[in-house]
Amino acid sequence: TQLLEQSPQFLSIQEGENLTVYCNSSSVFSSLQWYRQEPGEGPVLLVTVVTGGEVKKLKRLTFQFGDARKDSSLHITAAQPGDTGLYLCAGAPEDSGAGSYQLTFGKGTKLSVIP
Amino acid sequence: DVKVTQSSRYLVKRTGEKVFLECVQDMDHENMFWYRQDPGLGLRLIYFSYDVKMKEKGDIPEGYSVSREKKERFSLILESASTNQTSMYLCASRKGGSNQPQHFGDGTRLSIL
Numbered sequence: 001t002q003l004l005e006q007s008p009q010f011l012s013i014q015e016g017e018n019l020t021v022y023c024n025s026s027s028v029f030s031s032l033q034w035y036r037q038e039p040g041e042g043p044v045l046l047v048t049v050v051t052g053g054e055v056k057k058l059k060r061l062t063f064q065f066g067d068a069r070k071d072s073s074l075h076i077t078a079a080q081p082g083d084t085g086l087y088l089c090a091g092a093p094e095d096s097g098a099g100s101y102q103l104t105f106g107k108g109t110k111l112s113v114i115p
Numbered sequence: 116d117v118k119v120t121q122s123s124r125y126l127v128k129r130t131g132e133k134v135f136l137e138c139v140q141d142m143d144h145e146n147m148f149w150y151r152q153d154p155g156l157g158l159r160l161i162y163f164s165y166d167v168k169m170k171e172k173g174d175i176p177e178g179y180s181v182s183r184e185k186k187e188r189f190s191l192i193l194e195s196a197s198t199n200q201t202s203m204y205l206c207a208s209r210k211g212g213s214n215q216p217q218h219f220g221d222g223t224r225l226s227i228l
Contacts, residue, residue, distance in 0.1 A: 030213075030214060031213075031214040033216070033217075040221065040222075041221050041222070042119070042205055042207070042219030042220050042221050042222055043158075043205075043217075043219050044219070045216040045217070045218075048214065048216065050214065088157075088158070090217075092212070092213035092214050093213065101146060101163055101165055101171065101212075101213060102160060102163065102173065102213065103213055103217065105157050105158040106157065107155065107156065107157035108157055
């Protein structure tokens with residue numbers, strides 16, 4: 001069973017601060033996705049990273065996939081109250097068997113940005 | 116725009132009842148999923164379906180069954196509800212392999228009394 005460990009579990013910061021959230025595994029993934037979930041809603045995809053070492057930017061959010069495709073990070077610059085939510089990483093397995101239908105989700109990082 | 120609709124946002128049922136949770140997607144996606152989300156445990160896959168009338172067990176299928184009679188609709192059934200099935204249930208759909216984005220509904224918060 002592939003596992004994804006996210007850290008920290010909870011994060012409370014002031015508006016304007018920077019932060020980094022980590023997603024780590026001992027397994028290799030073919031790709032990794034980041035989702036954000038706001039209270040009362042389902043997760044929404046932010047980005048998919050596919051290539052080892054890949055960096056993607058989405059406004060103030062920077063996503064990086066580790067060189068070995070075992071880990072990823074999400075960095076937020078100058079956090080805003082609108083960034084508040086649960087951030088989930090999800091890895092797609094390398095094999096192409098029946099397990100390739102499934103994503104492995106981390107348990108999430110709950111971010112609160114205080115105005 | 117992509118839309119996954121879950122029939123109820125909130126549902127309260129009693130122990131032993133048979134409970135149906137419905138999910139409809141309008142994107143012609145072949146893959147559909149049911150997850151439950153619990154504090155400290157994250158999202159756990161209950162069942163998924165990769166085609167009409169096809170189903171596969173996920174990580175925690177015990178106490179649940181599913182039905183996929185039409186491509187757009189995926190139903191989750193709690194055969195005899197128990198209090199430990201109180202949870203947030205999320206439906207998702209996806210076109211193609213696991214590298215593709217999953218589209219989630221807004222969830223059904225189910226309470227079993």
